[in-house]
Amino acid sequence: MIRVLLADDHTLIRAGLRMVIDSQSDLNVVGEAGDGRDAVALAAKLKPDVVVMDIGMPSLNGIEAARQICSGLPDTRIVMLSMHSDEGYVLRALKAGARAYLLKDSAEADLPRAIRAAASGRSFFSPAVGKVLLEDYMRKLQRTGAEDSYDLLSPREREILQLVAEGKSSKEIANLLDLRVYTVETHRARIMQKLNLHGIPELILYAVRKGIIS
Amino acid sequence: MSLDPENPAETQTYGTPHSSAVRWLALGSFGALLALALAAGVIAIHLLGDLEAQQEALSRTLNDRTQSLSALAGSLAEYNEAVQQLVQAEHNRDQEIRRRLDHLTVTIASDLSSYPGNRDPVETALLAGMQDLFAEQRTLYISIQAAPPDERRRKSQDWIAERIAPLEKQILNWSGKVHTWNGQKLQDADRSLLTQFGQARAELGGSLAFSLGGGLVLVLISMAYIVRLERQTHHRYVQLAHSRQKLQQLSSRLLDAQESERRSIARELHDEVGQALGALLVDIGHLSTTLGTDRPEVGEQLETMRTVTERTIQEVRNIALLLRPSMLDDLGLTAALEWQGREVSRRSDIEVDVEADSVADDLPDEYRVCIYRLVQEALNNAVRHSGARTAKVTVAQSAASIAVRVSDNGRGFDPKRVRGLGILGMEERVHRLNGIFRVESAPDRGASVTAELPVPPVSGDKA
Numbered sequence: 001m002i003r004v005l006l007a008d009d010h011t012l013i014r015a016g017l018r019m020v021i022d023s024q025s026d027l028n029v030v031g032e033a034g035d036g037r038d039a040v041a042l043a044a045k046l047k048p049d050v051v052v053m054d055i056g057m058p059s060l061n062g063i064e065a066a067r068q069i070c071s072g073l074p075d076t077r078i079v080m081l082s083m084h085s086d087e088g089y090v091l092r093a094l095k096a097g098a099r100a101y102l103l104k105d106s107a108e109a110d111l112p113r114a115i116r117a118a119a120s121g122r123s124f125f126s127p128a129v130g131k132v133l134l135e136d137y138m139r140k141l142q143r144t145g146a147e148d149s150y151d152l153l154s155p156r157e158r159e160i161l162q163l164v165a166e167g168k169s170s171k172e173i174a175n176l177l178d179l180r181v182y183t184v185e186t187h188r189a190r191i192m193q194k195l196n197l198h199g200i201p202e203l204i205l206y207a208v209r210k211g212i213i214s
Numbered sequence: 215m216s217l218d219p220e221n222p223a224e225t226q227t228y229g230t231p232h233s234s235a236v237r238w239l240a241l242g243s244f245g246a247l248l249a250l251a252l253a254a255g256v257i258a259i260h261l262l263g264d265l266e267a268q269q270e271a272l273s274r275t276l277n278d279r280t281q282s283l284s285a286l287a288g289s290l291a292e293y294n295e296a297v298q299q300l301v302q303a304e305h306n307r308d309q310e311i312r313r314r315l316d317h318l319t320v321t322i323a324s325d326l327s328s329y330p331g332n333r334d335p336v337e338t339a340l341l342a343g344m345q346d347l348f349a350e351q352r353t354l355y356i357s358i359q360a361a362p363p364d365e366r367r368r369k370s371q372d373w374i375a376e377r378i379a380p381l382e383k384q385i386l387n388w389s390g391k392v393h394t395w396n397g398q399k400l401q402d403a404d405r406s407l408l409t410q411f412g413q414a415r416a417e418l419g420g421s422l423a424f425s426l427g428g429g430l431v432l433v434l435i436s437m438a439y440i441v442r443l444e445r446q447t448h449h450r451y452v453q454l455a456h457s458r459q460k461l462q463q464l465s466s467r468l469l470d471a472q473e474s475e476r477r478s479i480a481r482e483l484h485d486e487v488g489q490a491l492g493a494l495l496v497d498i499g500h501l502s503t504t505l506g507t508d509r510p511e512v513g514e515q516l517e518t519m520r521t522v523t524e525r526t527i528q529e530v531r532n533i534a535l536l537l538r539p540s541m542l543d544d545l546g547l548t549a550a551l552e553w554q555g556r557e558v559s560r561r562s563d564i565e566v567d568v569e570a571d572s573v574a575d576d577l578p579d580e581y582r583v584c585i586y587r588l589v590q591e592a593l594n595n596a597v598r599h600s601g602a603r604t605a606k607v608t609v610a611q612s613a614a615s616i617a618v619r620v621s622d623n624g625r626g627f628d629p630k631r632v633r634g635l636g637i638l639g640m641e642e643r644v645h646r647l648n649g650i651f652r653v654e655s656a657p658d659r660g661a662s663v664t665a666e667l668p669v670p671p672v673s674g675d676k677a
Binding site: 010012013015016017019020055056061062063083084086087088089092104105108109135136139140143144 | 484485489490492493495496497499500524527531540541543544545549550552553556557559560565603604
């Protein structure tokens with residue numbers, strides 16, 4: 001049973017989401033919060049497996065609340081709910097510690113899958129998010145005439161990029177690919193350098209954009 | 215709207231419809247004063263010249279008359295001497311002496327008769343005295359002439375002692391009187407000259423004093439007028455500053471009102487309409503999972519409803535975002551600017567690059583809104599007018615200021631001639647925060663909008 005905390009400032013929406021979650025036998029809503037501060041307090045008290053968090057909330061917004069929860073409870077995962085598929089939101093949600101990002105439009109259909117993915121440490125993104133990110137990326141490449149940096153990666157690097165984005169540690173990747181941990185670390189550094197990325201959140205965003213993970 | 219209705223009337227009372235009359239009056243007074251001083255000077259010079267000429271004429275006549283009188287006295291003395299010679303001399307010289315006496319008689323007579331008229335009493339007395347003397351001399355001469363030679367010889371000593379010597383004394387006496395008279399006259403002339411000088415000096419002093427007094431009065435009046443003008447100017451300046459401040463307050467209040475209105479409408483749209491639609495969407499989803507699988511026609515209809523609802527949600531969301539970007543509240547200024555850049559890139563042909571990493575997250579709301587709206591307006595302008603391919607937004611915060619710059623590579627414009635409402639609005643927002651606003655552009659050189667805002671005063675650091 002996955003214990004879920006719901007945080008959204010609109011009771012209507014919360015009720016709808018609760019209905020979706022409660023209809024799943026393996027999911028259970030253990031609490032509801034109406035703003036960011038409530039969410040942080042309740043999470044500390046209830047220690048849920050997953051917090052479903054709306055970004056736009058009064059008093060303390062979802063991003064800030066997610067950051068506080070993640071730093072206090074490393075085992076609690078965040079599913080971020082948002083109306084925006086803009087990369088500014090996605091990247092900030094990732095930086096705050098969320099690994100799942102759902103658009104509210106499709107929340108009803110994707111929420112159970114997203115909660116399960118988050119609970120097992122995997123990432124999940126609404127398909128529309130990846131699409132918007134890719135469109136932005138392609139348009140920019142086309143207009144500025146820049147090269148797609150993905151072409152610079154070797155097959156092995158692409159493989160490792162996907163595994164890192166999926167949330168695997170270097171040790172896990174080394175085991176999986178039968179490589180030494182040191183080699184994996186070297187690959188990782190090269191990938192970051194080639195793609196001009198700074199940190200895991202940017203790498204995940206990149207992977208979502210390229211459709212490597214969803 | 216609290217525009218002061220009394221202000222225009224107040225301004226009118228301080229208008230200067232009579233200022234030109236005052237100007238002419240002042241000019242006239244100054245001119246008259248100058249003319250007066252000039253006239254006084256000219257009159258003084260003239261007067262001095264007159265006095266000089268008068269004195270010269272006076273002294274010349276006096277000189278002439280004195281000389282005539284002295285000459286007369288000299289002739290009388292000579293006559294006396296000749297009579298004495300006649301008495302003492304031998305007979306053979308009689309003829310010669312008589313001729314001389316006759317000649318002297320003619321000279322003295324003509325001198326006496328040709329002496330100028332308008333004499334003063336002393337002068338008349340002198341002349342009369344000398345005339346009497348001459349008559350006495352002539353009587354003596356005639357009696358001497360009439361006497362026979364032996365009687366003449368006999369009586370010669372008596373004549374000399376009794377008649378000729380006293381006459382000589384008298385002549386000397388008259389000559390001395392002439393001298394005294396001359397001295398007297400000279401003194402008189404000097405005195406009258408002095409009086410005239412004194413008179414002229416008094417006149418000159420009077421007109422000078424009048425000029426000075428008039429000038430002083432004029433200066434005082436002018437000073438008073440200038441002071442009045444200065445006071446008026448100051449009053450008007452204060453008024454102007456006041457109304458300007460009022461105007462600024464008004465427009466700042468307008469901006470505030472606009473912003474809060476927008477925010478409340480956006481919130482309303484988002485909270486009420488958006489949430490209701492969202493709930494509707496959730497319900498439709500439920501319906502389609504429970505009903506749609508059994509009855510395909512219902513499922514189809516539900517699908518259409520779902521599409522329409524989704525589109526409406528998107529519409530409402532876009533409108534709300536335009537009114538008040540929720541990113542500003544959710545993610546802060548930097549993210550909101552990046553979002554806006556991407557939005558513009560998506561909707562238009564301009565690729566926008568945003569660089570705003572150095573901006574503090576805890577900027578006060580009016581700063582965030584100001585910068586956000588500035589960038590929004592500048593990018594809008596670029597999209598609508600510039601035909602640019604790329605635009606760059608940089609926001610850089612330093613210790614003292616926040617520099618915002620939006621530039622494009624479009625066709626540009628002449629900022630002196632083009633100044634739309636959009637630019638005015640940006641300027642207004644920036645000035646409100648005591649910032650400096652600049653638009654730089656030239657045809658075919660792109661355009662850039664720059665704002666430099668002072669870093670907001672620290673109001674309670676993040677604890």
